[in-house]
Amino acid sequence: MRIRFTGTAGHAGWPAPQCTCASCNQAQADRRLPLRVTVDDRFRLRESGAAGPVPQGYTVTPTPDGVRVEGPDGGRLLYARSGPAAPPDAHAVEAAVPDSGFASAPPQQVDMVIVDAARRPETIGELRRSGVIGVTTAVVAVGGDHSVRSPREFARRARLWGAFAPGDGHAMSCPPSVWPPSRPRGPHRVLVTGGARSGKSAEAELRLLAEPRVSYVATGEPADADRDPEWARRVALHTARRPRWWETEETRDLSSLLRRAGGAVLIDCLGTWLTAAMDRHGLWDEEPAPGAEKRVEAEVRDLLEAWRTTRAYVVAVTNEVGSGVVPATRSGRLFRDHLGRLNQWAAAESEEVVLVTAGRVLELP
Known part of the structure; x- marks a missing residue:
C-alpha cells in the first residue's frame, strides 16, 4: 500500500x-x-x-x-x-x-x-x-x-x-521501504540537568513516553498526607501525568537497581538521592562523625560504577548547582560541592547530557 x-x-x-x-x-x-x-x-x-x-x-x-x-x-x-x-x-x-x-x-x-x-x-x-x-x-x-x-x-x-x-x-x-528510525535503547544513559521548576522532569518523562516498559524511580521522601498535605498533593499530580503502565519504585539503593535493571528507567532525582546519602552518614551535622565525607564519596563512586555498567536505557534527572552563588551555610557548600562532582562524573559517563531552562532544552556536546 x-x-x-x-x-x-x-x-x-x-x-x-x-x-x-x-x-x-x-x-x-x-x-x-x-x-x-x-x-x-x-x-x-x-x-x-x-x-x-x-x-x-x-x-x-x-x-x-x-x-x-x-x-x-x-x-x-x-x-x-x-x-x-x-x-x-x-x-x-x-x-x-x-x-x-x-x-x-x-x-x-x-x-x-x-x-x-x-x-x-x-x-x-x-x-x-x-x-x-x-x-x-x-x-x-x-x-x-x-x-x-x-x-x-x-x-x-x-x-x-x-x-x-x-x-x-x-x-x-506500507510495509515500509526503509528501516524505521532508531531510538535510544539500553545500554544508554541520559543526564537531564536544570534548575528548580525548569521543566527538567517533564523533559525526562517525555523522552520515555514511547517505551513499552518504564520503571520510574523516586528517590525522595514518600508522600505523607497527614504530615505534609501540600507535598502529598504535589506527588499525586506528578504521578497522575505518567502513563498508567509505568511502574513506580521508591528507593535510595540506586546502585543495586541499575545493576539489575533492564528496559527503561527514569530516576528523579540524583539531588534528592545525594541529600539522603548525606543524611545517612551525618554530613549535615555541624560536627560530622569522622570519615562521614569519605563514606558519602564511596556511595557516590559505587553509584557511578553502576551507572557506567548498566544495561538499561536510563534517564536521570539532577539539579544544576552553583551558577556563581556561594551558599551561606557550611552544609549548603558541602551539598553544592558533592552534587557538582556527581553531575560532572555522571555526565562524563553519559551518551547524552541536556540542560533544561525555562522549559527549553539545550543539548550539551
Whole structure:
C-alpha cells in the first residue's frame, strides 16, 4: 500500500488560522494542513474508518487500538485512536463479545502506525507494550499544532520516540521501504540537568513516553498526607501525568537497581538521592562523625560504577548547582560541592547530557 499524507497537522492546521502565537509564527515557513491520509490514492482514511466505500481487496476494521487497514498486497496499517487509551483488558473483552463492533482477534504487529503524537504520544508506548508496534513497524507521528513549541521541537520529539514526522505531501510505502528510525535503547544513559521548576522532569518523562516498559524511580521522601498535605498533593499530580503502565519504585539503593535493571528507567532525582546519602552518614551535622565525607564519596563512586555498567536505557534527572552563588551555610557548600562532582562524573559517563531552562532544552556536546 502507498500511504499519502496531504496534510499532517491537527484539526486547525499549523499555523492555525488568525493565530499569532510564537509556535504558529515559527510554523509559517513550514505550513501544514489538517491531517488527511489516503490509501493508494483510492480512498481516504479517518480515525473513525474509511471516508466512503472501501475498494475491493481492502479491509478496514475498527479495533480497541484504532482502525486497522489491510491491503491486497498484504500491507497492514493501524490508524491509532487519539482519544483515551483502551482499558488494559479491552482486547480480551472484545474477543468475548464479537458483536461489539471491534475486531475479535488479539492485537498483532502491523507494518505502519499513524499516531497523533501531539495529543497522545504515550500511544506509541502502549502499542509497543501490546506488540502492535514491533521493531520493523514504521511509526508515523502526525497531528502537530501550536500545543507544541515549534515544528522543529515536534520533529525532535519524534526522533526520540523512533518515529517519522512527515511533511505535507509525503508518501510512504506500507510495509515500509526503509528501516524505521532508531531510538535510544539500553545500554544508554541520559543526564537531564536544570534548575528548580525548569521543566527538567517533564523533559525526562517525555523522552520515555514511547517505551513499552518504564520503571520510574523516586528517590525522595514518600508522600505523607497527614504530615505534609501540600507535598502529598504535589506527588499525586506528578504521578497522575505518567502513563498508567509505568511502574513506580521508591528507593535510595540506586546502585543495586541499575545493576539489575533492564528496559527503561527514569530516576528523579540524583539531588534528592545525594541529600539522603548525606543524611545517612551525618554530613549535615555541624560536627560530622569522622570519615562521614569519605563514606558519602564511596556511595557516590559505587553509584557511578553502576551507572557506567548498566544495561538499561536510563534517564536521570539532577539539579544544576552553583551558577556563581556561594551558599551561606557550611552544609549548603558541602551539598553544592558533592552534587557538582556527581553531575560532572555522571555526565562524563553519559551518551547524552541536556540542560533544561525555562522549559527549553539545550543539548550539551
